[in-house]
Structures are given as structure tokens and as C-alpha cells.
Amino acid sequence: MRTTELPTAADQRRLPVPALLALATAVFITALTETLPAGVLPAMSADLGVSESAAGQSVTIYAIGTAATAIPLTAATAGWPRKRLLLSAMAGFAAANTVTAVSTSYPLTMAARFVAGVAAGLAWALLAGYARRLAPVPLQGKAIAIAMTGAPLALSLGVPAGTFLGKLLGWWVAFLIMTVLAVGVIAWIAAAVPDHPGQGRAERTPVLRALAVPGVVPVLFTTFVFVLAHTVLYTYIAPFLDRLGMGGSTDAVLLAFGIASLVGIWFTGAHIHRRLRTLTVASTLLVAAAAGVLAVTAGSPLLVHVAAVLWGLGWGGIPTLLQTAVGDAGAEHADAAQAMLVTLWNAAMASGGVVGGLLLDRFGSDTFPWTVLALMVPVLAVVTAARRHGFPAERATR
Template sequence: MPTTAPTPPVTTALRFPLPALLALATAVFVTALTENLPAGVLPGMGETLGVSESAAGQTVTVYAIGSAVTAIPLTAATAGWGRKRLLLTAMAGFAVANTVTAVSTDYRLTLAARFLAGVAAGLAWALLAGYARRLVPPEQQGRAMAVAMAGVPLALSLGVPVGTLLGRVLVWWVPFLAMTALAVGVVGWIAATLPEQSGRPGGERTPVRRALTVPGVVPVLTVTVLFVLAHTLLFTYVAPFLDRAGLGDATDAVLLVFGLASLVSVWFTGAHIHRRLRRLTVGGALLVAVAAGVLGLWSASAPLVYLAALLWGLGWGGAPTLLQTAVGDAGGARADAAQAMLVTLWNAAMAGGGVVGGLVLGHLGTGALPWTVLALLLPVLAVVVGARAHGFPAERR
């Protein structure tokens, strides 16, 4: 009988595409840092624009609104576009928006530029998770997501402090021009390393309502809203919280501990998410809940505050990877629409965190912030534990 020589294994297809994933991580870094950078340079920005610091702070709110209101319609409208082309367009949008923000002396023009940056962010966030997942085989998807999402804690723990320092030492708009240069560099990096990924054939669109009917999508989105809301309201007002506790001078150090712990969490999540997504999500919510309890009971103790920051970072750092992986798994064939919904709700929760935290701060004082976080995390744990069959299954498909 004729024999056929065995086909040699194709190892190149299974090789971990680290350069391409690092390009995505840098794109995530640009997105996260562009959103949060104004917080560190508000005095100088407000002075140049001729507005108060609180008015200058609305540049962050406008960014979140831009992402929230455009992520779903833009994702639907560009369903047939190549993913690489779309991601390059989003990064070019960041370059334009940050340049205009840096050179503008008109408040309305600055708000328009920040809205454009939010639009670019909504488009990018709806792409990045799916792009990273499709670059690797299923058993490497968790690791790939962790590498790509590492840009978030890096932006918060290193990018914002460095940008703030540059703004103080030089001029407030210098960090924005630096972000422009980084965005341009990322465009070249993406063009050189990322393979093209096709959109839906013929531009077929997936209505949002259909994604909501997929089992597991609603529980993941519910957890996303509550978890992001809890984290954001504490993170936004951590400076006044520590100041009232007599630890105002330690704010930078506390946030550094939080950022470093977040990086550890990203690494650990990437190593174990493939088989332990459910356990990691429960563990992350529990760690943040414990941190909130420690801050609520012992905010005047510096060692315990640092311990709480450590637990907070360990619990939160892997959350973007966990939630985007969970909604991608649950969404299946409608994952793009589910991701766009997650982006929309994520940004809405961030905007809501500032509002809810401000109300709590104004009516109940800083001491109520940790207990509000704890109250929001209890239903998070209940939903994750209850979504055993779909959303956060005991065993990933």
C-alpha cells in the first residue's frame, strides 16, 4: 500500500507573537494614559485655558463620554473593515487629539479634542481584546490578553506620575506632545508587526440586542459595571481620603504600591486564566473587598493602608483581562458586539464612579468611600458565583 510521509509539526503558527502583543500593549498604554493624564496637570491646563481646575477636570469626563456614546455604533459601522486598518485609524486619532490638546488655548477646542480622543479609545478598546485573542491558539489566549492589557497598570502606576513630573518640571502640554510621538511610533510598530485580521464578511453587523441574548453576556456586563464603579470611585478620591486620614504626603507611595501590585496581578492572571478564570475573578473581587474593609476600619494606620493598597492592586490588576476574556468567551460569534458593549459600560461606570464618589464624599465624608466600595462588591461576588454555567463557568470551553 502507498504510504504518506508524516506532516512535520507547524511550530511557527504556535510561536508566541510577543512583538505584536507588545505593540498592542503599547496601544493600550496610550489609550489609558491619554484618558488619565489631565488629572496630573490640571492647574497648568486650567490656567492656559482660562478656566478653573474643576472645569479643566471635565476634559476627563468628556473623554469618557466620547468612548461611551460611540463605541457601539462605530463598532457596528466598521464591522466590515480590516481590524489592522481600524486600529491604525484609532491610533492616528490619538495622535491628532493629543496634538490639538497640547497646542490649544481655547477651552471648547480642547473639549472637542478630548471627545475625539474618547472616540478613538472606544474604537480601540472594542478591537484590542479580540485582536490579542486571535493572534494565538486557544490555550495561549489568556497569556496573550495579559500581555496586551499590561498597558493599563503601567499607564496608571508609571505613565501618570512621569507625565505629571514632566508637566511640573517643564510645561503642562509637554506630556501630551510626548503622547503624540508615542502614538505615531505605535502606528509604525503595528504596521510592521501585526497581521491583518478581516472584519465580518460583507460588513455584516451584529445588533446589540442579539448579543444580550447570548447566555453569559449579561452577567459579565453586570460584574463589569459594578466592579469598575467600585474601583473608580475609590481611585478617583484616594488623595482626599488619605489626606483626611493624615497620610496625604504618602499618596504617591500608596499609589506606587497599588501599581506594582497590579503588575504582579497581571502576570499571575496571564499565567492561570486559561483554567482558572472563575476563581481569579472571585479572588480579585474578594481581595478588593478586603482592602476596602481594611481602609474603612484602620485608615489611620500607615502600615495597614499600604497593605490595603497591596491587596487592592492584586485584586484589580487582572480585572481588565478577566472581564474582557469572559465577555469574549460568552459572546462567541457575537464577541465583537459584546466587547463594544463592555467598552461602553466600562466608560459609563468610570464616569459614574466620579459622580457617585463625589456624592458620597460631599454627603457622608471620606470615611464612607471604602464601605460604598464594599457594598458594590457584594453583588459582584454573588453574580460571579451564580454564573457558573455561563459567564464565569467553572471550566472554560
């Protein structure tokens, strides 16, 4: 007969770091799989025999796959053990990236990217909640922050490294390396991450019922508008910098953004348990300040880099803040609320690409900072108003 040991007081003060780092690697794979085509687009389009804009739709189809399937798949797999579900998502990435690497057919590549987006829908809806369950309540914010570190690492280090390898060895090599990473993290998760049961039938509720829980809607609104604003500028940062005469500095600006994002997520992880509301307001103001600087920069390289740092500091902690907020607000419906957040996050990314493209074609890249600044106004209003539910002044400690 097997007995279960009760956690000691020391256990309640410790984080399961190996397990959380495995989840962070899974986040890294998820985020890098989404953004990697942007770094290898010319060579990828040439080998597939399509234009760069057509090859760029490999990012859009990924976001569509995530947005279209996150809610229904989360509902359909609610009863699955969490570990098996996460392993299935990582296996999906391994398969999709392998097909992307070896495919010479544009339709097949797009199908593989859609499958990768479906895997991402499962992973994003699962990872924050998984990290949360691995930690005692006072350390849950830090646990999510550690797991989410994979996202800014993918943007700041993964994409430049993938671009370099793509130029050196071929774009398809970068995707094969992603397959190797996925296989490695499957083994890591299997060895180091504890399992958690899915929901029994009696515990399950329709996904959309989480919308009726106070605080969920403000967090979801903030998610959509914040990510929309960020994506409009991030997706088209190259033409924006080119207009300023800084087209050759795109890598340096994004590196400054990425390093500042890491600082932002570290600071968020250290203070989120007591300061979730304050940090969300501060992140909104930092991104607004960055947009303001870019709007009046007049091509000053120093001011552009300052703006990139402010932008990264504000953006770095946002995934952790919003996923923690929706998890707190959703409570018993946390997985359903996370699925809706993932859906809106990816819908905002797809919308940001479309909106940014329309703005670029019709009005020019000068409009990007002003658009971001305008979108931050309703975000700040909603976060400020959601004092009791959504972004409370104090988080529950138990």
C-alpha cells in the same frame, strides 16, 4: 500564485510577542491619554483660564466620548479590516493629543478630548479581540494579559512620569510626547501586527443581540459594578488619604497599587486559561478585603499600604478577566460584546466620578471603603451564580 503555509505544532505553542507588545503600547496610550489630565490639572486649568474642576471635566468628556460611540462605531466599522481600524484609532489619538497640547481654548480642548474618547471606544472594543485572534486557543488568555499590561503601566508609571514632565517642562509637553508615542506605535503596528478581516455582511448581527447570548449579561453586570466601585475610590483617593493625615503619601500609595496591579496581571496571564472563574472570585475578594482594611484603618500608614497592595492585586487582572470572559461568552458576537463592555466600563467610570463626588460632599470620604465593600457583594453573588455561562469553571479549549 501565493500559497498559505499551515501553522506548525511549534507555531501553536508560541505567542507573537512583538505584535502583542505593539498592542500593549496601544493600550498604554489609550489608558494614559484618559488619565493624564489628573496629573497636570493645576497647570492645565491655569493655562486654559478655567477652574480645576472645569479642567477635570476633560476626563469626563473623554469617558462620555467612549461610552457614547463605542457601540455605534463598532457596528459601523464591523466590515473594516482590523489593522486599518486600529491604525485609524491610533491616528485619532495622535491628532487629539496634538490639539490638546497646542490649544489655549477650553472648548477646543474639550472637543479634542471628546475625539480622543471616540478613538478610545474604537481601540478598547478592538484590542482584546485582536490579541485573542493572534494566539492559539490555549494561549489566548496570556495574549490578552500581555496586551492589557499597558493599562496598569499607564497608571503606575505613565501618570507619575507625565506629572513629573509636566512640572519640569510644561503640561503640554506630556501630551506632545503622547503624540510621538502614538506615531511610533502606528509604525510598529504597521510593521509587526498581522491583519485580520472584518465581518462580512452575512456574519454581522445587531450589536444588542449579543445580550441574548447566555453569559454575556452576567459579565457586563460584573463589569459595570466592579468598575464603578473601583472608580469611586481611585478618583478620590487623594481626599481620602488627606483625611487620614496621609495627603503627602498619595504618590507612594498609588505606586504600591500600581506595582501590585502589575503582579496581578502577570499572575492572571499565567493562570487564566484554566482558572478564569477562580481568579475572578479571588479578585473580587481581594478588592473587598482592601476596602475592609481601609474602612477600619484609623490612619495607619502600614495598613493603608497593605490595602493598596491588596487592591492592586485584585484590580490588576480584572480587565483581562472580564474581556476574556465576555469574549468567551459572546463567541460569534465577540466584537459586539466587547463594544458593550467598553461602553459599560466607561459609563461606570463616569458614574463613579459622580457618585464619589456626591458621597464626598454629603457624607465625607469615610464612606468610600464602605461603598466599595457594599458593591463587591452583588459582584461576588453574580460571579458565583454564573457557573455555567459567563464565568464557567472550565474554559473551552477549542
